[in-house]
Amino acid sequence: MALYKRGGVWHYDFAMDGRRYRGTTKETVSSKARMIEAKLMQEAKQRKLTVQRRTLTLAEFSKRFLVWVESTRLEAESKEYYRSGWRMLAKTPISGMRLAHVTTDEAEALRFDHSPANANRALRTLRRMLGKAAEWGVIAAAPRIKLMKEYGRSALIDAEAEFKLLAVAKQPLQDVLTLILDSGMRPGEVFQMRWEDIAWDSGMIFIPRGKTKLSRRYIPMSERVTKALHIRRKGMTEGWVFPSDSVTGHVTTVAKAFEEARAAAGLSKEIVLYSARHTFATKVMGATGNLSLVMRALGHTNAQTAMIYQHPSLETVRTVVNENHGPMLSRHNSRHTAVM
Template sequence: MSKAVGVGKTGNKWYYVITVGYDESGKQKQKKQRGFNTKKEAMEARTKALNEVMSGTYIEPTKTLYGDFLKDWLESKKVSVKRQTLDNYKIIIRTHVAPTLGHIPLSKLTALDLQQFINKLQEEGHSGAYMRKIYSVVSESLRKAERWNLISRNPAERVDPPRINKKDITVWNTEEIAMFLNSTREEELQIAFVLAITTGMRQGEILGLRWSDIDLDNKVLYIRQTLSHDGKELMSGGKTKSSVRSVMLPEKSLTALRKHRGTIREKKVAQGRNFQENDLVICTKFGTPVTPRNLMRTFYRVMKEAKVPKIRFHDLRHTHATLLLMQNVNPKIVADRLGHANVRLTLDTYSHLLPSMQREAVQEIEKVFADMKQYAIAI
């Protein structure tokens, strides 16, 4: 039914024109697509468009700019993601995506545009992990544009995602842990560091922990609430579905928690009606959440005083996992304590430990066969 009217050239660029249907009076409805560098490109694109018209999958190119579409996409995400995630999307779009790609019409956004965008991010020195986050925002938004029939195909599908180069994980040994914890004895936030090292909890999970989430008698705590990165919102649930979990507590944690609970009671008495009852394990003297910024300020100061290697707060989580794996704790148990979605993530994260664990495994096998000598196994 549709027939190509041809290709042509305007200035240095080629275009094609096709008939996409007829109006009520029987007059042809034609569409022109410009911007091709060669005649061959224009002809190939025309053939593809004609096939789409014939199969009923043709989507009329929209004049909407990608930047304008992203506003609608963000609006649609409000009902499906947490506020903190939405805020991260907004920052990524405002800082990186919109300035570079926002002026391009959605229908004219190409895989080459996206590849050049990724190359630019790499030249700016962003980490592979951060570039992946940016790429996922672009890819997911264009996937939605395809589902909404605004584009016929998602150009991000033809672009290789940025590679994530694994960084060496820095952890403390038992001596360094002892030196650090000894330096926290007079710190109000000591319990935060104890929990990080003995449970592997994330920063937001620790700062959002409530007394009602802890069962001291049965030596277990439940992660059901987190504090946002900006310290402004207590959010139910965890970072991911698997983050909502229970974690068994060692005696050191239980002792520290009982001591800390007495400190909280003193705060309540001192502040009286000025104390806000949020049931938080870690809180200010007024009962409000301790912000991540204030926690980090104390963390870095105590590290300096203790004269231990400087690490990130998140590395306390890595320290916990490393200690367990080095003690031959089953990786599945470690994954459960950390709230990993699966054990593969745990093994990938701590693959640097595998060589030494392999050696220990071989030694254990040798012990088994040494005990079997009396049976004269012929190997």
């Protein structure tokens, strides 16, 4: 809040609810200028209250937001991310709040089950919803939504866990999981596979689009992937590999099926579908030591991102330490024998 003089006339300049108000009072006397400024501020407050009374609840606004999500050029995986995020928000008290009443503190008070990454799915959705509400003029400004700190996924699907999962997984989860384990493809890339993009002669899967510029790539098929796709193919030469009755025409998630399979297999909740992609990257890096090759397979543009997906075995550390201790241990044993 400030008054300043320019050309002998007093001007006002103040901000309210993220909006700036400034102009001339047309007064040369400061006391009269302050009265005009106070009146303008009161009018601004009244407009704010009127807007707050008119704004929709988060649940009411979600209908418009989800229609927008479906109409955008977002990848199917991103669309499902926001749909899933809203389903989480819909179960909280904040869904019944008016948009103008949602604050940073209200968002920080939200609690969600499972990992920080899971909570951030809801928080990112809330942030995007409020951002669109401000962009569309439904609220004056969007509050800052803080995300939880993520420490990354460390769980891998070892041979035993893989056997247990595939033994209880129903279709299409069984084929989806096999594809990710053997190709490192993103779940969204698997869901959007088309028969036209499979080169049977060369044993390659072509991914025409994705999250990064290197997502457009060829992926080699393992023997069990080839076998699984041949069984699923049933003479098809075009169309979705994983068709469904959804709006997109293809499967967009197997989250529920994975949770059921994980529970039936008696595995930790730390293991998620994306763990299969991490497992693939770790195995390929361990076998080849070729980071560039791993980046190409994953469709990554930088090494730092690719390294997140790799969880080298600590057995390597044990081996190095033991090898270095070998000569020293031999000398120690010799001296020990001599003393005896």
